[in-house]
Amino acid sequence: MRGVIAVKLNKSLCERAKKLVEKAGYSSLEEFIEHAMERDLARLEEAESKEELIRKLEGLGYLK
Amino acid sequence: MKRFLPALVCSLAVVALSRHWHPSVDFAYVGPGAGFAFLGSFLTLVIAFCASVVSLLIWPFRVLWLLVRRRGHFGAVRVKRAIFLGLDGLDPNLAERWMEEGKLPNLARLRAEGCYTRLRTTFPALSPVAWSTFATGVNPAKHNIFDFLNRDLRTYAPELSSARVRIEERVWRIGRWRIPMSRASVELRRKSEPFWKILGRNAIPSTILRVPVTFPPDRFEGRMLSAMSTPDLRGTQGSFTWFSTRADHTCVEGGLRLPLTRRGDCYEGCLPGPEKTRIAFTLSRENLLAIAGQRFVLKVGEYTPWVRLRFGRARGIVRFLLTKMAPPLELYVTPIEIDPEHPALPISHPGYYATYLAKLLGTYATLGMAEDTWALNEGAIDEDAFLAQARLIQEERERMYFSALEHMRSGVVACVFDTTDRVQHMFFRHLGQESRYARVIEELYRDMDRVVGRTLAFADADTAVFVLSDHGFCAFRRGVNLNTWLRQNGYLALKDGAEESGEYLSGIDWARTRAYAFGLGGLYLNLEGREAHGIVRQSEAAALKAELIERLTGLCDDETSEIGIQNVYDAEKIYRGPYRDAAPDLVPGYAPGYRAAWSAAVGRVTRTVFETNDKAWSGDHCVDPAVVPGVLFSNRKLKVANPGIEDLAPTVLDLFGIAAPKWMEGQTLCAE
Numbered sequence: 001m002r003g004v005i006a007v008k009l010n011k012s013l014c015e016r017a018k019k020l021v022e023k024a025g026y027s028s029l030e031e032f033i034e035h036a037m038e039r040d041l042a043r044l045e046e047a048e049s050k051e052e053l054i055r056k057l058e059g060l061g062y063l064k
Numbered sequence: 065m066k067r068f069l070p071a072l073v074c075s076l077a078v079v080a081l082s083r084h085w086h087p088s089v090d091f092a093y094v095g096p097g098a099g100f101a102f103l104g105s106f107l108t109l110v111i112a113f114c115a116s117v118v119s120l121l122i123w124p125f126r127v128l129w130l131l132v133r134r135r136g137h138f139g140a141v142r143v144k145r146a147i148f149l150g151l152d153g154l155d156p157n158l159a160e161r162w163m164e165e166g167k168l169p170n171l172a173r174l175r176a177e178g179c180y181t182r183l184r185t186t187f188p189a190l191s192p193v194a195w196s197t198f199a200t201g202v203n204p205a206k207h208n209i210f211d212f213l214n215r216d217l218r219t220y221a222p223e224l225s226s227a228r229v230r231i232e233e234r235v236w237r238i239g240r241w242r243i244p245m246s247r248a249s250v251e252l253r254r255k256s257e258p259f260w261k262i263l264g265r266n267a268i269p270s271t272i273l274r275v276p277v278t279f280p281p282d283r284f285e286g287r288m289l290s291a292m293s294t295p296d297l298r299g300t301q302g303s304f305t306w307f308s309t310r311a312d313h314t315c316v317e318g319g320l321r322l323p324l325t326r327r328g329d330c331y332e333g334c335l336p337g338p339e340k341t342r343i344a345f346t347l348s349r350e351n352l353l354a355i356a357g358q359r360f361v362l363k364v365g366e367y368t369p370w371v372r373l374r375f376g377r378a379r380g381i382v383r384f385l386l387t388k389m390a391p392p393l394e395l396y397v398t399p400i401e402i403d404p405e406h407p408a409l410p411i412s413h414p415g416y417y418a419t420y421l422a423k424l425l426g427t428y429a430t431l432g433m434a435e436d437t438w439a440l441n442e443g444a445i446d447e448d449a450f451l452a453q454a455r456l457i458q459e460e461r462e463r464m465y466f467s468a469l470e471h472m473r474s475g476v477v478a479c480v481f482d483t484t485d486r487v488q489h490m491f492f493r494h495l496g497q498e499s500r501y502a503r504v505i506e507e508l509y510r511d512m513d514r515v516v517g518r519t520l521a522f523a524d525a526d527t528a529v530f531v532l533s534d535h536g537f538c539a540f541r542r543g544v545n546l547n548t549w550l551r552q553n554g555y556l557a558l559k560d561g562a563e564e565s566g567e568y569l570s571g572i573d574w575a576r577t578r579a580y581a582f583g584l585g586g587l588y589l590n591l592e593g594r595e596a597h598g599i600v601r602q603s604e605a606a607a608l609k610a611e612l613i614e615r616l617t618g619l620c621d622d623e624t625s626e627i628g629i630q631n632v633y634d635a636e637k638i639y640r641g642p643y644r645d646a647a648p649d650l651v652p653g654y655a656p657g658y659r660a661a662w663s664a665a666v667g668r669v670t671r672t673v674f675e676t677n678d679k680a681w682s683g684d685h686c687v688d689p690a691v692v693p694g695v696l697f698s699n700r701k702l703k704v705a706n707p708g709i710e711d712l713a714p715t716v717l718d719l720f721g722i723a724a725p726k727w728m729e730g731q732t733l734c735a736e
Contacts, residue, residue, distance in 0.1 A: 005282070026204075026642055031385040032642075035642060035643075042217070047219045047221065050219060052223060053223045054221075056229070056299055057301060
């Protein structure tokens with residue numbers, strides 16, 4: 001499928017994660033792994049400039 | 065000359081006859097172009113024929129495969145088709161009143177023959193939040209949409225909660241050479257799984273039209289056209305352009321105000337597009353607009369058809385509206401929307417679906433919130449022009465919706481019309497007043513009733529119909545700036561002893577701030593370990609929340625002596641799920657008539673807590689969710705008392721005989 005890549009993960013790690021996916025409220029193991037990656041990326045990646053973020057909100061009727 | 069004429073004729077005749085009786089071979093070069101053209105068209109026919117034959121041959125196997133995929137729920141299927149008609153913001157109080165008065169006959173019929181109930185909405189009562197819950201059947205802490213805005217925990221900067229568009233820099237390597245390339249990457253931030261993906265996995269196709277928070281579109285077995293949060297070509301949520309011959313060019317919110325300059329008999333202007341591109345145009349004395357090789361005669365108060373424009377590689381569409389003749393001459397241009405025939409960003413699934421719709425039904429507005437509320441707020445257009453624009457957009461969407469219903473043999477069609485929301489936002493101030501616009505909202509409801517009537521014509525015994533709204537509506541007269549209240553009460557501090565802050569929390573002294581408000585529906589603690597400059601320890605959080613709940617509940621507006629905040633909800637009690645970190649810690653429940661002030665929505669700290677709303681945007685729903693439920697009508701008898709918008713996803717799965725996944729929270733509404 002376009003926009004998706006396959007990643008090999010340790011089987012026992014995945015088994016452990018699978019048991020918790022439902023309990024935590026995720027819809028799938030993929031969603032759980034993506035969320036874990038996003039949390040770390042948010043810490044490591046450089047934040048987008050505040051001015052650019054604000055410019056993108058222009059025209060949103062509920063604001064300003 | 066006369067002497068030579070017979071001789072000349074004779075010699076020509078001899079040459080002609082000799083060629084006739086003694087034919088010779090002539091050589092000429094015939095290029096391959098004609099042959100390629102002929103064979104090319106022939107090849108298309110051959111491919112089409114082969115594809116038809118292959119399709120016929122594999123048809124039994126396809127049917128068999130479909131039956132295998134549907135085997136798990138074959139016996140439990142209750143319907144062949146389900147239709148969701150979403151009317152964003154349709155208010156139960158108004159709908160019930162006008163049904164009683166006989167003004168909404170189709171909704172009244174649906175109520176009498178099927179059922180009607182008020183529909184519990186989400187915390188907060190905002191469209192992106194509520195429609196995400198509709199799609200996934202879960203509370204916001206499981207789908208990650210809590211507001212229009214999300215805060216960046218590193219910088220406290222605002223970002224759109226539902227989608228993220230980024231430019232990715234890439235390099236193509238060919239041998240020794242490196243070619244720098246960049247492309248837009250778009251990410252949908254709504255999590256969990258919408259019901260149409262689950263249906264698709266079970267070979268039940270869906271057509272999802274304009275349901276909010278579907279940009280970029282999901283990939284699934286079905287078709288989808290994106291809606292709310294789809295940007296314009298400038299990358300904003302919709303910025304109009306307002307040209308004028310008037311000399312003073314003040315700044316406007318939500319758009320650009322630019323000059324029209326006189327040159328000879330014409331006016332000249334320049335329409336800015338994305339990334340510093342521009343397209344020049346002229347407007348003659350006879351109101352003839354010439355732009356990019358196209359010509360249109362403008363009439364005051366009448367929109368042009370969609371005008372296709374090319375800004376570098378990106379293609380957009382706009383409408384022009386001459387709002388005023390000289391002096392001053394004023395020309396309004398809609399936001400530059402993504403051209404659905406050549407989308408610059410993914411706005412449909414499959415990718416060609418947007419183009420297919422445009423070719424089949426004519427081009428259409430693609431912007432997430434296409435009705436230009438800011439243009440009316442800022443006076444770039446008047447009420448009539450706004451209503452005309454909303455009507456044009458509504459007609460386009462009706463064409464798509466009814467075309468989808470006509471082509472639906474089985475599966476689901478879900479379509480959300482948001483004209484109801486936009487028009488109520490802008491015309492609520494006229495409701496019940498002596499005004500020529502006093503009946504605009506009533507007429508809007510009657511128009512939606514007509515759409516319901518047409519929908520019911522498609523509903524046979526095997527079709528379930530649901531007409532629903534995500535929230536109701538009420539007046540917005542007074543704004544509350546919670547950041548100002550927090551500063552006045554010692555929870556928030558500004559740098560250098562300032563009395564006011566800049567936009568989006570700039571100027572806040574985070575080292576002395578314990579709580580802050582952000583977006584339309586959230587109050588956050590400046591929590592240590594979560595926020596970049598958090599100072600509130602986890603062990604102190606519960607006590608601080610309890611203190612804020614106690615002090616803010618019943619907050620009184622001294623100017624009107626009315627209660628501005630009637631409830632404050634603790635996130636611990638209303639949210640459960642893996643995305644709780646992104647959720648507000650407290651959700652204020654504003655009383656009807658109140659909402660987050662305009663200054664608060666953009667994160668400014670001002671001098672006064674309460675302010676009067678004098679904008680055309682005079683109706684809202686960002687209040688206590690308990691006072692703005694939505695509506696739910698169905699041609700089926702439903703069983704659950706006090707249904708919520710999260711119940712629709714498990715209900716549609718149940719109708720098609722599919723068990724709701726365990727992470728879904730809603731309950732099926734179908735009677736046994």
